[in-house]
Amino acid sequence: MATVRATISNIAKPGCPTHCGNITVPYPFGIGTKCSLDYSYAGTCNTSYEPPKLFHASGYVEVYNISDSEVRVATSVSYSCYNQRGALDGMISGFDLNLNKEYTFSVKNKFTVIGCDDYALLGGADETYFSGGCFALCRKQQEVPNGECSGIGCCQASIPKGVRYFDLTLHTLRNHSDILSFNECGYGFLVEEGSFRFGGASDLSTNYSDFVTRLESTVPIVLDWVIAPNGSCAVAVNICKGNSSCYDVEGGGYRCKCNSGYEGNPYLDPGCQG
Incomplete structure (x- = not known):
């Protein structure tokens, strides 16, 4: 990076x-x-x-x-847990994040669902409304692979470019009634690709508080940032300082960068130095 x-x-x-x-x-x-x-x-x-x-x-x-x-920020996890009666025993099943207009969610992120009886829906807005979903299913503890998010206990999906807002809702098919012996909870979250490694059956059986705390303190969401999201280099005035150049960003806005052979902060005087 x-x-x-x-x-x-x-x-x-x-x-x-x-x-x-x-x-x-x-x-x-x-x-x-x-x-x-x-x-x-x-x-x-x-x-x-x-x-x-x-x-x-x-x-x-x-x-x-x-x-x-880019800016890397802490993720936030939605979860739903169930007891022997099939009733919710703890829940934060909806999560939404609405960014300042200077930021968008990077396509480096993956929409992730953990569980054996769970699916999550992701909806949001870029230039048009988008929606997506991911199913994480399994019936036996021993069939869940470590390190793989292929749909067995863990599912991951891509998000489109330019998204500033999303809403995640977590659902279950059978209230975990068939798998409570090793999986009481389902989880949904956005995370930088490669920063989270699925721990297989151990992640499914870990206490939800410990699992959520670990995720929210160790794995990030990646945000892309720009200057003047509705502007461009054509109208930028005195933003990029000495020995630096302005470049437009796809989707709107611009950034400054040091010219080749120079380094420093292109946004502050005296600019980039040789």
Whole structure:
């Protein structure tokens, strides 16, 4: 992954912090609105954690990494669990995420369902409404393979490019009545492809709280970001600094990049240096 290359002198605006814990925060991002291009790129640094954690300014989305075209944030997991009577024994079955217009969900993400009696529906909007689904089914614990999301205990599907909003709803076929001995819960979530490895039967039988906590603290969603999502380089004024160039992004918006042979932050004076 290409990271934002910047010298120490111009990672952030003058007087602004360059890091939150272990995470570099390069302009146009910043800690607080005074240090960022605007609210959409602003973060808060929560120092009650050790090391401190970076969150979007909204306060509820944890940020893992910022690069010159992407942001990685924590995923959120929908789940439904069932007891011996077939009744729900714990549920967060719907999850929706609506991004600022400067961000879209990357096609590097996979829509993922875990369980043996479960399916999830994903709906959202890009330029037109889209919908998709994924089934994760099995009847015997020993038939579930490790490391594979082929539909047996784990299913993955692609999402279209340019999506800013999605809604995930999780469903069951038989309330897990045939498989409760080894699988009480089903899960649905969006995750960066390759960052999650299905643990087979052990994931299916793990306590839901432990499984959700592990996912939400270790695997990311990838977001693509742009400057001025309704704009283009043709109307960009004084955004890209010295020795850098503007380039338009498919779907709208633009970014700046250092010219060949130069490095630094193309959004801050004096620009990129040789």
